[in-house]
Amino acid sequence: xxxxxxxxxxxxxxxxxxxxxxxxxxxxxxxxxxxxxxxxxxxxxxxxxxxxxxxxxxxxxxxxxxxxxxxxxxxxxxxxxxxxxxxxxxxxxxxxxxxxxxxxxxxxxxxxxxxxxxxxxxxxxxxxxxxxxxxxxxxxxxxxxxxxxxxxxxxxxxxxxxxxxxxxxxxxxxxxxxxxxxxxxxxxxxxxxxxxxxxxxxxxxxxxxxxxxxxxxxxxxxxxxxxxxxxxxxxxxxxxxxxxxxxxxxxxxxxxxxxxxxxxxxxxxxxxxxxxxxxxxxxxxxxxxxxxxxxxxxxxxxxxxxxxxxxxxxxxxx
Numbered sequence: 001x002x003x004x005x006x007x008x009x010x011x012x013x014x015x016x017x018x019x020x021x022x023x024x025x026x027x028x029x030x031x032x033x034x035x036x037x038x039x040x041x042x043x044x045x046x047x048x049x050x051x052x053x054x055x056x057x058x059x060x061x062x063x064x065x066x067x068x069x070x071x072x073x074x075x076x077x078x079x080x081x082x083x084x085x086x087x088x089x090x091x092x093x094x095x096x097x098x099x100x101x102x103x104x105x106x107x108x109x110x111x112x113x114x115x116x117x118x119x120x121x122x123x124x125x126x127x128x129x130x131x132x133x134x135x136x137x138x139x140x141x142x143x144x145x146x147x148x149x150x151x152x153x154x155x156x157x158x159x160x161x162x163x164x165x166x167x168x169x170x171x172x173x174x175x176x177x178x179x180x181x182x183x184x185x186x187x188x189x190x191x192x193x194x195x196x197x198x199x200x201x202x203x204x205x206x207x208x209x210x211x212x213x214x215x216x217x218x219x220x221x222x223x224x225x226x227x228x229x230x231x232x233x234x235x236x237x238x239x240x241x242x243x244x245x246x247x248x249x250x251x252x253x254x255x256x257x258x259x260x261x262x263x264x265x266x267x268x269x270x271x272x273x274x275x276x277x278x279x280x281x282x283x284x285x286x287x288x289x290x291x292x293x294x295x296x297x298x299x300x301x302x303x304x305x306x307x308x309x310x311x312x313x314x315x316x317x318x
Contacts, residue, residue: 022068025051036076041086044069048093063093101249101256103132103263104270111255114245121204123221124241126197127234130221131257133194135264135282137161138238138257139231143177146202147216151195158283159185162231175230182283265290 026032031039031047051057051065070087077085103111111132118125130141139161148157163178180186190198198220205214208224219228238257241247247255249263261282268278269290279287 100262101251121200
């Protein structure tokens, strides 16, 4: 089933890899040895308890396994391989959404101080400021090529990402170029500061390439030989950089690279940007995703909004 979906292009290699992970977990549990016609609702529930109790998976990871098993049984029904669907009445675990640990006003000073230590034009100098000023995901930053950057008009075209493929590590490289997470292209405006940072990155790469300017196909934060950097390498570097500089977000937790994206959305909204515009920049098809995932409450913004509401209603003070 999964091989057919991969071959026909229904699913990405990264999705295939995740579904194979679930399949391996099923095989390691007694449910994996059972015939699909004999699996009961109780068997499925015990499998999910096993994932939490014995494998230590979080609720969100188990929820993914639930979705994949539901999909598998609907496929078996549609192909008439069974009349049994033990997943039909099993409710999905509610998705847990932790409060974003964003870089907001209070954390910005420490963030700027740490980032200023990075050499201008270097790979990670560009990585950090691309994330901070655009809200791009690390896999999108790693996949960004100079053909996607227009410094004259001041726009970035985000049209590709880098996926991870653990299932075919022996056949392919474990990463590959793919479409963005939403499968849509989006345009992000560049501010003058970021344009200057990218110009210096271009000059730096020219030096790295022994005086040969980067081509349109060269990856902006990639290697001189036109290879891209793996997103996992960015994550490893960032964890060390964040720890060494004691960087934390507004929830007091160690700052992860993805938290910079949280901060971008939070700051844009708190500064008055409309939700539709922020959702477009973030690559969300539905603005409600932006509000629910990335916009943590900003006390000052709430206070300003409440004062404004009071003025409009005639009860505010001048």
